[in-house]
Amino acid sequence: KAGVTQTPRYLIKTRGQQVTLSCSPISGHRSVSWYQQTPGQGLQFLFEYFSETQRNKGNFPGRFSGRQFSNSRSEMNVSTLELGDSALYLCASSLSVDTDTQYFGPGTRLTVL
Amino acid sequence: AQKVTQAQTEISVVEKEDVTLDCVYETRDTTYYLFWYKQPPSGELVFLIRRNSFDEQNEISGRYSWNFQKSTSSFNFTITASQVVDSAVYFCALRGDKIIFGKGTRLHILP
Numbered sequence: 001k002a003g004v005t006q007t008p009r010y011l012i013k014t015r016g017q018q019v020t021l022s023c024s025p026i027s028g029h030r031s032v033s034w035y036q037q038t039p040g041q042g043l044q045f046l047f048e049y050f051s052e053t054q055r056n057k058g059n060f061p062g063r064f065s066g067r068q069f070s071n072s073r074s075e076m077n078v079s080t081l082e083l084g085d086s087a088l089y090l091c092a093s094s095l096s097v098d099t100d101t102q103y104f105g106p107g108t109r110l111t112v113l
Numbered sequence: 114a115q116k117v118t119q120a121q122t123e124i125s126v127v128e129k130e131d132v133t134l135d136c137v138y139e140t141r142d143t144t145y146y147l148f149w150y151k152q153p154p155s156g157e158l159v160f161l162i163r164r165n166s167f168d169e170q171n172e173i174s175g176r177y178s179w180n181f182q183k184s185t186s187s188f189n190f191t192i193t194a195s196q197v198v199d200s201a202v203y204f205c206a207l208r209g210d211k212i213i214f215g216k217g218t219r220l221h222i223l224p
Contacts, residue, residue, distance in 0.1 A: 033212070043204065043214040056211050088156060101148070102212065104158035 002027065004093050004105035012111045018079040021108045025072050025093030031055075032074040033102060034066060037088040046089075049074055050097050078110075086112045115140045117207050119215035126195055127223050134190045134218045136205030142166075147181065147188045148206040152217070158204065164188065195222045 005024045013019050025032050033056075034046040045058040049068035066076040072093075078085055088109050092102035116139040126132045138147065149161040162172060164181050172179050176193045192199055200222045205215045 035214075042216045045211055045213070048211075058211070090158065092158075101160055101163050103160055104150070106155065106157045109156075 004091055004103055006089075006091050006105040006108050008108060009106065010109050010111075012113060013081050014113050015081055015083060017081050018077065019081060019110060020075055020077045021089055021091075021110075023074045023076075023091030023093075023105060025074070025091075026103055029093035029095055029103075030072050031094045031097045031100065031102075032068055032072065033092045033094075034074070034076050035090040035092065036060070037090055037107070038086075043090070046076065048097065055097060081112045083112050086110060115142075115207055115209055115211070115213045117205055117213050117215035119203075119205055119218050121218045122216070123219040123221070125221040125223060128197055129194050131191060131193050132195055132220065134192075134203050134205075134220070136188045136190065136215060138186050138188065138205070138207045140186075140207060140209055142209040144209075146208040148208065148212075149179065149188075149190050150204045150206065150214075152202040152204065154201070161190075192220075197222045197224055 007022045031050045033048040035043050037043045047054055047066050048056040052068045063079045068074045088107045090104050090107045092104045094100035094102045118137045145166045147164045150158040152158050162179055169181050178191045180189045202217045202219045204217045207213050
């Protein structure tokens with residue numbers, strides 16, 4: 001089975017722009033979660049989707065949003081980018097929610113200039 | 114509130130030595146899950162193990178072993194006869210309603 005894929009792998013944007021990141025889960029997985037990883041804050045949970053519904057949300061401002069499509073693919077969007085949004089954004093998929101193991105993609109490294 | 118503490122920020126050992134990575138957690142849930150992930154320099158988190166709160170049996174997988182002790186809220190990870198390929202950042206995570214990760218321990222295995 002193919003693993004979790006994320007596109008693009010690298011992205012450079014400037015402050016004020018917006019960005020959309022994409023995640024394709026492992027085939028058959030219906031839950032997708034997003035995380036932000038920075039050297040200072042570590043791995044922080046952004047949100048989790050299951051069957052096209054946002055099930056959980058972390059403590060991030062409204063500039064961070066996401067959605068999940070009927071084929072379980074997910075996108076996250078960050079509007080009005082700030083320098084502090086520079087990070088590795090990781091997507092993880094699991095069969096279901098709560099107890100299932102999450103499998104991670106390679107991440108998208110976003111640099112905001 | 115849930116919390117995961119990995120007190121060791123960075124560890125360096127010489128190849129073939131054993132090394133233990135500590136993980137202490139806090140939760141009020143009676144049912145929860147604990148995980149260990151490995152993040153090599155490539156950046157992708159690799160799943161290593163999952164343990165539920167009702168299963169305190171220790172587990173061994175090759176050179177890896179895990180010690181889960183509910184009494185001390187700890188879920189420690191030991192690598193026996195370490196190898197250079199074990200060099201990575203290791204994360205402990207707790208999943209109840211949401212998943213919380215520790216800050217990670219950066220492990221250097223020196224040849």
